[in-house]
Amino acid sequence: MKITVDFEECLKDSPRFRATIEEVEGDVCELESKLDKLVKLCIGMIDAGKAYNAANKQFVNGIRELAQQSTRDEVIESSLTKFAESLQEMINYHTVCYHWHVKPDVLFFFFDLRKFKEAKKQFDKVSEEKEAALIKNAQAPRNKQHEVEEATNILTATRKCFRHIVLDYVLQINVLQSKRRSEILKSMLSFMYAHLTFFHQGYDLFSELQPLMKLLGGQLDQLVVDAAKEKRDMEQKHSTIQQKDFSNDDTKLEYNVDADNGIAMEGYLFKRASNAFKTWNRRWFSIQNNQLVYQKKFKDNPTVVVEDLRLCTVKHCEDIERRFCFEVVSPTKSCMMQADSEKLRQAWIKAVQNSIATAFRDKGDDGEKLDRKSSTSTGSLDSGGEPKERSLKGESALQKVLAITGNTCCCDCGQPDPRWASINLGITLCIQCSGIHRSLGVHFSKVRSLTLDTWEPELLKLMCELGNGAINQIYEARREELGARKPQPGDPRHEVEAYIKAKYVDRRFVRRPSDEELRDKVVSLSKQEKRLSSSSESKWQVVGCYLMFPPSSLTSLPSDSSEAAEPPPMAMPATLPPPSPCKEVVFYEPKEYSPGLQLYWASCARSLPDMAEALAHGAEVNWVNTEDDKRTPLIMAVQGGSLVTCEFLLQNAANVNQQDAQGRGPLHHATMLGHTGQVCLFLKRGANQNAADIDEKTPLTIAVEAANADIVTLLRLAKMNEEMREAEGPYSQSGDETYQDIFQDFTHMASNDPDKLNRYQQYDQQKP
Known part of the structure; x- marks a missing residue:
């Protein structure tokens, strides 16, 4: 010093x-x-x-x-x-x-x-x-x-x-x-x-x-071009109308006819009031649904003058001081009206007379037509029952995620009311911890806003399956044993950053299992998967390496209460083709136990906490089981039939195109099993639908052979969308809206209502 x-x-x-x-x-x-x-x-x-x-x-x-x-x-x-x-x-x-x-x-x-x-x-x-x-x-x-x-x-x-x-x-x-x-x-x-x-x-x-x-x-560039074009079109239309000569028939400008919407005629008329002063007021009249109505302002509810034109007559009125008057008379009252010209009066009288005649022609089934029209209109609005549920955003996603136990506070520092999340870990974070997580890189943590970003249903379901409590049990298992202090709200950033790196990067607080514990865990998961499979044993019959339909009924199908493993759709031929070959899931005693093997069986058993634990113990997300046709955890998640386990692995960098010994990737297996929701998910995540297995079969070939209309539709639509984008350039939007809408519908059905993808029951009901 x-x-x-x-x-x-x-x-x-x-x-x-x-x-x-x-x-x-x-x-x-x-x-x-x-x-x-x-x-x-x-x-x-x-x-x-x-x-x-x-x-x-x-x-x-x-x-x-x-x-x-x-x-x-x-x-x-x-x-x-x-x-x-x-x-x-x-x-x-x-x-x-x-x-x-x-x-x-x-x-x-x-x-x-x-x-x-x-x-x-x-x-x-x-x-x-x-x-x-x-x-x-x-x-x-x-x-x-x-x-x-x-x-x-x-x-x-x-x-x-x-x-x-x-x-x-x-x-x-x-x-x-x-x-x-x-x-x-x-x-x-x-x-x-x-x-x-x-x-x-x-x-x-x-x-x-x-x-x-x-x-x-x-x-914006396209909007500028469109605005300029619209301006030219409007200027041209303005010029055309301005030059048009209406001197011979200028009354057509005073009224309107919209037959498609049931309006026979509409326009301004003067109406004489029924009070003692007999005042005249200008109102907007219309003839629609065989009724004569008027309104003062557009937002006002129409006032019905005549409820049923079949009971009315119309006549000229020449005995009053005003010109161009006519009267509509019903059994209970009359309505005096005045047009702006003689031609306009004649047009209104003719329109009322035509409406009266039409009402008389249709009087036999008038009520039925109205009911049918109302029903049709309602049906078009409902689009088959209920409005489509779209991706959640803002407070909706926030409320669902924060409802999970432990999620109301930041997973790392305890700050209340978090607004951010790590989607591959399944935890909620405060603003400071979210910035630190971003600095770790997406291979450790993928951060997304709970209020600003849009949440797809499978991703939201993944967040609800895990949560801060489950993840902290894994990543903070030895924290108290090591005497490490957990950060508190308001602690300096460098202290919080050091703790988060020790927790997720170095995994210092994770409890490493012994060989015996790891063996017990793997055996337990394999038994859990076996129980899940045996629950459907009465509904499926295992013959060799094929999954065959039971002869008794086509309606008995394996399903998971939360996420059904979707069978092929209802578009079935008269004679059902044999299903595609699918290897039965069997547990073999491995040569050695590893976190990768734990991830492998946990994916099949649909246990997200065990999958997260295996990854924390160092499991490779693309681990290959050389003793079982080189299958990966993602392929086993397909076998398990759970959409959320597939999403969890994909968020943690699983390879969506990794193939097994038969040359089949996750998309092949999902197509063979008829898991429509998983097919939709893999296509959205960039799965190669052109990949062929050792039998030279692509997913589309397998879906066509199985007559699985839903999966064929998804594969062809994805292929068409890909070809259109390649043909029209990288910035093309052609076909994209339809593609996104259809895939979004399948995504919501697979996550929220998987029974809608079960078409066999409908097919069975239609059989003679």
């Missing part, structure tokens, strides 16, 4: 020491001045940040108001809402950055200047006393022994006091100078790390937003 003032030099009280002291004191005074200025600037910066955030919030509110006003334009509304949510997140990051890390009083703790000043006062005082004692000792007369003695004693005591105080003062000076460097760097590093966190979170947020921005950028 470098010493500013030498301790031995201070005892001599030399001019060199005095000069050094004077220099140090001046430096400390200047430092105090700089610190005072820096504190004031810090307070001003925080105030400016608050004002900046307040202005930003007002701007975001303005964007939200504009989005609410644009509800009719889905693209504008969804885009502005997404942008407003992202900007609000940035405001939250900014608030956290300044309120947590940049406090106005943080610079007061750089140095304890008060101790230094007190030490300086004592030093100045004892220096004066020493100087006075020296002068008094020098002036003592030689012949006055008692004065000499007194002066000598005072000088001795003063020197001792001086040495004690000057050493303390020098110590304060040296400590102050030594502490100065570390405190300045510590405070500035904290400040810079706060900004690093802010900009890193902002970068991550806008990186997630970038695909949407690129998509909107591509759409």
Whole structure:
């Protein structure tokens, strides 16, 4: 350590020491001045940040108001809402950055200047006393022994006091100078790390937003072109109409006919009121569904003048003062109306007469027609019963995930009300821990927002199958044993980051199983899978290496209460073809037990906690069982019939195209077993549907042979979509909307209502 003032030099009280002291004191005074200025600037910066955030919030509110006003334009509304949510997140990051890390009083703790000043006062005082004692000792007369003695004693005591105080003062000076460097760097590093966190979170947020921005950028170019074309078309139409001659038949502009919507005629008429003053009011009249109605404003509910035109007559009225009048008379009342011209009156009278005639022709089944029309309209709105359930977003996904035990607090630091999640781990995270998880890389953790992102049903189901409690039992099993402290809300970022890396990257707190424990686990999982299979034994008959239908009934099918393993669809030929060969799942005693084998059987047994535990123990997600046709955990998940286990493996980097010894990948096996939901999932995740097995059969060939209409439809639609994209370029959207809609329907059925994919019951009911 470098010493500013030498301790031995201070005892001599030399001019060199005095000069050094004077220099140090001046430096400390200047430092105090700089610190005072820096504190004031810090307070001003925080105030400016608050004002900046307040202005930003007002701007975001303005964007939200504009989005609410644009509800009719889905693209504008969804885009502005997404942008407003992202900007609000940035405001939250900014608030956290300044309120947590940049406090106005943080610079007061750089140095304890008060101790230094007190030490300086004592030093100045004892220096004066020493100087006075020296002068008094020098002036003592030689012949006055008692004065000499007194002066000598005072000088001795003063020197001792001086040495004690000057050493303390020098110590304060040296400590102050030594502490100065570390405190300045510590405070500035904290400040810079706060900004690093802010900009890193902002970068991550806008990186997630970038695909949407690129998509909107591509759409914007097309919108500009379309707007220019629409402008030219409207200008041309305006010019054409302006040049058109309506002098011969200008009454057609005064009314409208919309036969497709059941409107025989509509337009403005004057109506005479039934009050004592007989006032005339202009109203919008229409003839529809054999009724005469009118309304004052478009938003008003129509007022029915005549409920049934079959009971009415219409006639000219020439006996009143006003021109162009006619009257519609019913058994209970009459309605006097006035047109704007004679031609318009004749048109209205003819329209009423035609409507009366039509009502008489259809009087026999008028009620039936109305009922049928109402039913048809309702059916078209319902599209087969219920509106399609789309991917969850925002509060819906948040509520479902937070309902799982332990998910209401951050998995790593316990911060309440988390808004982020790691989808491959199945846990919820706070904003700070989510940023740390992103920095680990997607091979460790894939972070997604619970409020900003759209959640597919299989991914949401995966989050609900795991949760913070299950994962912490695995990744924090030995934490208390090792004496490791779990971070708390508000802890410094570097401490939380160190803990998260130790937990997920180094897996320091995972309890490694013994060989005996691993063996018991694998045997237990294989037995669990056997029980699941035996529950369907009465419904399936195993013959050689084929799964055959029982002769008694085609309606008895194996199913899982949560996720049915879907059989082939209802499009069956008159004579059912034999099903595709499918090897029976049998447990063999392996040569050695490993985490990969645990993952293998856990995937077949549909046990997500055991799969997560195997991965934590170091299992390779694409582990190959050389003793069982080189099958992978993903292929065994297909055999198990669970969509969620497949999704879990895919989120943890499972290879969707890895083949077994027969050259069959997961898509082959899902097609052979008739698992429509899994086929849909693999196609969405990039499975190669053109891959052929050793028998030169592709998934489409297998699906056609099995007469599986649903899977054939999915495979052909995916192939068509791929060909259209290749033909029209990388930015083409042709066919994409239909493709996405159909695949989304199958995804929701497979996750939420798998029984809808079971077409055999329908087929059995249709048999003679």
